[in-house]
Amino acid sequence: MRQLRALEPDFWRAPSAHNTQPWTLTYGDGQAAVGWDPARALPISDPTGRDLRLSLGAFIECCLIVCADAGLPVAYRPDPGPLRVGFLYGAERPYQTPFTTADVRARGANRGEYHAGRLPDDVAGALEGTRRLPCRDLADLLHAADLHQFGDGEVTRELRAWLRLTRRHRRYFLDGLSDRALALTRLEALGLRASLALYPALRRLGLPRALAGASRGLLDYDGDVLVLVGPVEEEVEMGRLLMRHWLTLSNLGYTTHPLSQIIDCPATRQELARRLGVADPRTLLHVARVGRPRAPATPSARLTDHETPARS
Numbered sequence: 001m002r003q004l005r006a007l008e009p010d011f012w013r014a015p016s017a018h019n020t021q022p023w024t025l026t027y028g029d030g031q032a033a034v035g036w037d038p039a040r041a042l043p044i045s046d047p048t049g050r051d052l053r054l055s056l057g058a059f060i061e062c063c064l065i066v067c068a069d070a071g072l073p074v075a076y077r078p079d080p081g082p083l084r085v086g087f088l089y090g091a092e093r094p095y096q097t098p099f100t101t102a103d104v105r106a107r108g109a110n111r112g113e114y115h116a117g118r119l120p121d122d123v124a125g126a127l128e129g130t131r132r133l134p135c136r137d138l139a140d141l142l143h144a145a146d147l148h149q150f151g152d153g154e155v156t157r158e159l160r161a162w163l164r165l166t167r168r169h170r171r172y173f174l175d176g177l178s179d180r181a182l183a184l185t186r187l188e189a190l191g192l193r194a195s196l197a198l199y200p201a202l203r204r205l206g207l208p209r210a211l212a213g214a215s216r217g218l219l220d221y222d223g224d225v226l227v228l229v230g231p232v233e234e235e236v237e238m239g240r241l242l243m244r245h246w247l248t249l250s251n252l253g254y255t256t257h258p259l260s261q262i263i264d265c266p267a268t269r270q271e272l273a274r275r276l277g278v279a280d281p282r283t284l285l286h287v288a289r290v291g292r293p294r295a296p297a298t299p300s301a302r303l304t305d306h307e308t309p310a311r312s
């Protein structure tokens, strides 16, 4: 378990919604409980805990990969309990995975521009549990979902709490979404900060429309959107699968830009399910555009890079 602790900065490279890094590791006798910190959940924008469980799954997969690369025989067993999803424990042999710690370090979301071009069929076809659509087919749903998101004062307030739009923010290098990770210019970051600060006053004057308008052309190119479809009761396992998909894509030079708002908004989620011919809209677990980025993204911050995360 001491060896496990030393690897935490690489475990923490896992992705999480709003970069809240909600996971906790509580070390015990020969095992470590994987749980979450409720202060790092997103009760307003993620009321069902879907993104929380996907993020915990991604974290577990990262832990297993990093341990395997270090030669540590560690396995995971689900065992849900209060604020807990399961345990990492000492196993007979290391986790079998094609991925390495270097892969975990190299992966990152990229919200900038992508080159035109679809994923090759063999690459897309190998991503189990995913469905793919041309970007342009989802442009209308993205706009409707953005309007829904920014029209909701509570959701916008929760998002704002995780935005780090100036380097002067005291948590800029720890967690949340920085201006650079969001691929915003200084001016754009300043504009977003100012408009969100004035949100209550500007809401009726059309601020939600202006904010939603910012992503208007995002899907207006020849690219792909991937939708992860799977059982709702297996969201943690699906988070592990999502992590493997992102690493597969990253190793091939592709990056992803999640667009969860499309499945956070009930109307667009339902419409997406209809377009995909999926009977239960709840089984749409994740949506992201994917492609070859025009420029590398700035890596996002992690708690472990600068402070010891809370743990017992």
Ligand SMILES: Cc1cc2nc3c(=O)[nH]c(=O)nc-3n(C[C@H](O)[C@H](O)[C@H](O)COP(=O)(O)O)c2cc1C
Pocket: 013, 014, 015, 016, 017, 018, 019, 050, 051, 052, 054, 055, 058, 107, 108, 109, 110, 111, 176, 177, 181, 257, 258, 259, 260, 261, 286, 299, 300
């Ligand atoms: C379940 C899940 C949902 C996410 N949803 C969004 C999203 O809707 N929009 C977005 O820009 N990023 C989204 N992300 C990406 C995270 O913001 C990102 O993983 C986090 O900021 C850490 O950055 P990194 O992936 O570059 O390491 C999501 C990530 C996860 C795991």
